[in-house]
Amino acid sequence: MRLTLRPDTPAEALGLAAGLVPEPIFDSYVALMQARTLMVASRIGVFDALAEAPGTADDLAVRLGVTAEGLAVVLPALHALGYLTADGRQYSLSRKARRTLTVRGRQALGDWMAFTHDMWDAFDGLEDVLRGGRIQNIHGFTEDDPYWDRYMRGLLQISKISAADVARAIGAPRNARALLDVAGGHGGYSMALCRRHRRLRATIIELEGAARIGHKIVEEEGFSGRIQHVTRDMHTAYLGAGYDIALAANIIHHLDRGAAVALLTRMRGALVPGGRLAVFEQERPADGEAGTQIGTLTGVLFHVTSGARTCTAGELTGMLVDAGLRDVQVKRLRRAPGQVLVLGRA
Numbered sequence: 390m391r392l393t394l395r396p397d398t399p400a401e402a403l404g405l406a407a408g409l410v411p412e413p414i415f416d417s418y419v420a421l422m423q424a425r426t427l428m429v430a431s432r433i434g435v436f437d438a439l440a441e442a443p444g445t446a447d448d449l450a451v452r453l454g455v456t457a458e459g460l461a462v463v464l465p466a467l468h469a470l471g472y473l474t475a476d477g478r479q480y481s482l483s484r485k486a487r488r489t490l491t492v493r494g495r496q497a498l499g500d501w502m503a504f505t506h507d508m509w510d511a512f513d514g515l516e517d518v519l520r521g522g523r524i525q526n527i528h529g530f531t532e533d534d535p536y537w538d539r540y541m542r543g544l545l546q547i548s549k550i551s552a553a554d555v556a557r558a559i560g561a562p563r564n565a566r567a568l569l570d571v572a573g574g575h576g577g578y579s580m581a582l583c584r585r586h587r588r589l590r591a592t593i594i595e596l597e598g599a600a601r602i603g604h605k606i607v608e609e610e611g612f613s614g615r616i617q618h619v620t621r622d623m624h625t626a627y628l629g630a631g632y633d634i635a636l637a638a639n640i641i642h643h644l645d646r647g648a649a650v651a652l653l654t655r656m657r658g659a660l661v662p663g664g665r666l667a668v669f670e671q672e673r674p675a676d677g678e679a680g681t682q683i684g685t686l687t688g689v690l691f692h693v694t695s696g697a698r699t700c701t702a703g704e705l706t707g708m709l710v711d712a713g714l715r716d717v718q719v720k721r722l723r724r725a726p727g728q729v730l731v732l733g734r735a
């Protein structure tokens with residue numbers, strides 16, 4: 390998927406084809422207004438309120454406790470963006486808003502939207518980081534900070550898009566019994582693997598703040614009997630032994646190469662002979678390749694938030710080989726654009 394300009398009129402189509410459109414205005418100015426309007430509309434509850442009943446700016450303002458003047462400018466913008474439909478002054482949800490931005494939506498992303506505010510704040514530091522300034526440590530919050538709830542529940546929602554595919558692509562035997570999920574946080578991937586492997590039990594190694602929320606989530610989802618969170622630092626903790634599967638999803642991009650290979654080596658050591666190790670990551674394009682928007686831009690985000698960066702499939706393959714894994718292979722999944730799954734055997 391790619392964000393791209395789509396003309397509203399035939400004249401604009403001609404202008405676009407002729408190279409006359411000032412594209413950076415849309416890619417920066419329009420994109421930032423769009424992002425912030427959508428983020429705030431979601432946070433103040435516009436979409437869930439409209440899921441209950443269509444409304445005008447005036448009556449929604451009363452229901453949400455915001456100004457009618459403000460909503461009178463926000464609602465037409467959401468209409469233009471395709472998230473609302475309008476009948477005179479009365480607004481309703483479009484199908485995509487109902488599916489993605491309401492609590493009961495089939496692909497609900499409200500928690501993810503709440504977390505985008507944290508990423509917005511983090512991205513504010515990009516120039517400073519590029520000039521050698523302070524890296525923002527997104528894992529440095531105290532364990533009871535409400536940040537962990539937004540972080541874990543946001544990531545859980547996006548993990549649901551691809552977790553079942555990841556679980557299938559790992560290709561472990563159906564009777565696998567033990568999973569080590571390093572930095573598994575919310576437990577989305579552990580739960581998907583437990584759904585696939587009936588006898589599987591998972592151990593998630595996590596920081597305290599993430600483990601507290603992750604434990605609550607697996608309890609809410611009915612998996613607390615099969616998934617345990619162990620509060621330890623993955624760099625130093627004894628990881629255990631006898632696992633059939635070891636997973637590191639979206640953590641390698643926070644580490645430098647030395648730390649990543651050291652972690653993968655210890656994960657390999659925790660597996661039974663022939664056990665599977667899986668790394669699931671945003672993908673950095675190889676030199677000279679264009680890459681995906683989402684894969685490369687999350688690379689920028691992770692640099693701001695941890696000082697490390699995403700890796701190419703070749704770099705990840707090299708890490709698994711150096712960590713002593715055999716039969717290393719790379720897979721890309723249909724529902725995980727910009728991401729890559731790298732697998733090896735102990």
Ligand SMILES: C[S@@+](CC[C@H](N)C(=O)[O-])C[C@H]1O[C@@H](n2cnc3c(N)ncnc32)[C@H](O)[C@@H]1O
Pocket residue numbers: 528544545548571572573574575594595596599621622623624637638639640
């Ligand atoms: C981007 S999240 C990935 C969560 C999950 N695996 C996923 O793919 O959605 C990174 C996770 O790494 C955890 N983490 C960071 N440093 C850690 C450490 N030293 N030990 C254990 N977990 C750590 C964070 O708490 C966070 O939950």
